[in-house]
Amino acid sequence: MSKGGQVAADAVRDMLVGLADALQDAQGTLTEAARTSDAGHGYEIPYLDFAFEVEFTEETEADKPTRLRLLPKARRDVDDAGRETRISSSISGRLATVPAHGGRPETLLDLGLSALEGRAKRQRLDIQVSSMAGERLGGVPVSLQVDVEMTERLLGYRPSPQQRLSLLSSQRLTTREDGSTHLAVDIAPLRGKQVVVQVESRGAIGRVLLPGELS
Secondary structure: OOHHHHHHHHHHHHHHHHHHHHHHHHHHHHHHHHHHHOOOOOOOOOOEEEEEEEEEEEEEOHHHHHHEEEOOOOOOEEEEEEEEEEEEEEEEEEEOOOHHHHHOEEEEEEEEEEOOOOEEEEEEEEEEEEEOOOOOOOOOOEEEEHHHHHHHHHHOOOOHHHHHHOOOOOOOEEEEOOOOOEEEOOHHHOOOEEEEEEEEOEEEEEEEOOOOOOO
């Protein structure tokens, strides 16, 4: 894409992003009004049609590089030392709301932690993935990572890079047909300290606090 074309594309993108932000703010205001009003009725904005009348102008002046600008549709004079080319355009479309999670029921995570029998320095992290409709979700990817920020906020220290790398033997699992999966975690590298692990699947996020080394 040419430099001028990139300028035009960026300008249009900024206009659409600004419009989407304004629509989101308006929906937030309606939602908040429903929570605070006596009637308790809420309203949703299903879509917003828009149309922009815009004008791209390419200006060339002596001893200066060519400039491409996005301007309102209005005439203005150009002196004899420069040349100006204007391109008028109409941009229209519709911003539509999309149900969360693509319309699927919300995903739920059930996390459990237990000691592996005979292995004092290893814990078993059990993960169950299901939906609000009660369906157990098999074949679903699950990602895990040490939540450094939450660990620091709750416990007052940051796990070292070595601890983060050695703690989880795998950072990506897949659920079985019954929606469950598990991971054996070696807690010896924690050297008696605790750490928060974040589990994520299909937009649902859960956290579990791993204990320090057990005697």
